[in-house]
Amino acid sequence: MKEMPSETTEIEYRVGVAKQLAADIRTYLGDLTAEQWELPSACAEWKVRDVVSHLIGGAERQTESMERGRGGDSNPPAGFVPPEPAELSVTNAQRDIDRSNQLEGHFLESFDASYEKLHQQFDQYGGDSWETLAWHVRRGAMTAAAYVELRIQELAIHDYDIRSAFQPDASLHSGCVPVLLDMTARWLSMCFRPSDRLPRPVAYRFDVGSETYRMIVTGDQFVMEPGKTPQADVSLSASEENYLLFTYGRLSAADGVASGKLVALGDLGYLDRFEAWFKGL
Numbered sequence: 001m002k003e004m005p006s007e008t009t010e011i012e013y014r015v016g017v018a019k020q021l022a023a024d025i026r027t028y029l030g031d032l033t034a035e036q037w038e039l040p041s042a043c044a045e046w047k048v049r050d051v052v053s054h055l056i057g058g059a060e061r062q063t064e065s066m067e068r069g070r071g072g073d074s075n076p077p078a079g080f081v082p083p084e085p086a087e088l089s090v091t092n093a094q095r096d097i098d099r100s101n102q103l104e105g106h107f108l109e110s111f112d113a114s115y116e117k118l119h120q121q122f123d124q125y126g127g128d129s130w131e132t133l134a135w136h137v138r139r140g141a142m143t144a145a146a147y148v149e150l151r152i153q154e155l156a157i158h159d160y161d162i163r164s165a166f167q168p169d170a171s172l173h174s175g176c177v178p179v180l181l182d183m184t185a186r187w188l189s190m191c192f193r194p195s196d197r198l199p200r201p202v203a204y205r206f207d208v209g210s211e212t213y214r215m216i217v218t219g220d221q222f223v224m225e226p227g228k229t230p231q232a233d234v235s236l237s238a239s240e241e242n243y244l245l246f247t248y249g250r251l252s253a254a255d256g257v258a259s260g261k262l263v264a265l266g267d268l269g270y271l272d273r274f275e276a277w278f279k280g281l
Helices: 010-030 048-070 085-102 107-122 127-131 144-163 174-191 240-247 253-259 269-277
Strands: 133-136 140-143 202-208 211-217 222-226 234-238 263-266
Touching: 010 048, 010 107, 010 144, 010 174, 048 085, 048 107, 048 133, 048 144, 127 144, 133 144, 140 144, 144 174, 174 222, 174 240, 202 240, 202 269, 211 269, 234 240, 234 269, 240 253, 253 263, 253 269
Parallel strands: 202 234
Antiparallel strands: 133 140, 202 211, 211 222, 234 263
8 A cells, every 4th residue: 555645634544445445355356266255364254255244244334323413412222232242242242243244145245235335425425524523332422533544454453364274474564553553552452451560560562563552451451562671570562453453362372482573572471361351242
């Protein structure tokens, strides 16, 4: 993906990234054999077909929310019953598997239709209207601009889930990496699973490319921000991509350290704790 031209706004660039990602995934899916659709993906418990079902359903739900948002409605859909937080991921995963069975033989046309409608919705926004609120099942009312960011996250990570089923050296789209890095703290806050409060906080240091981040976990909550921590219990160095794959649960600490993709110093047991606190959705 190309770098953002100087005359392009950040949101215009991100819309372009989202559209290009969808186009690239569609091209890739068009070349898969029937057998490849049935292979397990890098997303736990989902076959490739289930990941695609998830991407289709997500685009449909986002289109509906953004359209209602433009009409001034950022509330949950009529009849929505909030699920228990602990059950939401399981319910959503099974929903997408069930939809996958319904889409049998129609994945590509459904993907085309859902993303054409979503991109048309993007094109209805501009300027200050990107601050319009739209409803999301996990985050409540969020801006349309944040919804574009979320679609990039979904497409980028699940594109990796699909490609890595066939390509051991699969990588994230480079154009998505800055967006995903910007989202990291928000992503981790969404998937944080608190424990009992610790006798003392655990301090993490992440050296990511040319940037450094510190995280303090007290068990029941955490804080993450740019900068160094004076005394980290464990420090982790990684490329931007490998750091993202780690935080999104696509590269385990054990595999990352063993392969040299992650370089850890300090008490490595705290990496296991990190993976327990941030297990993903």
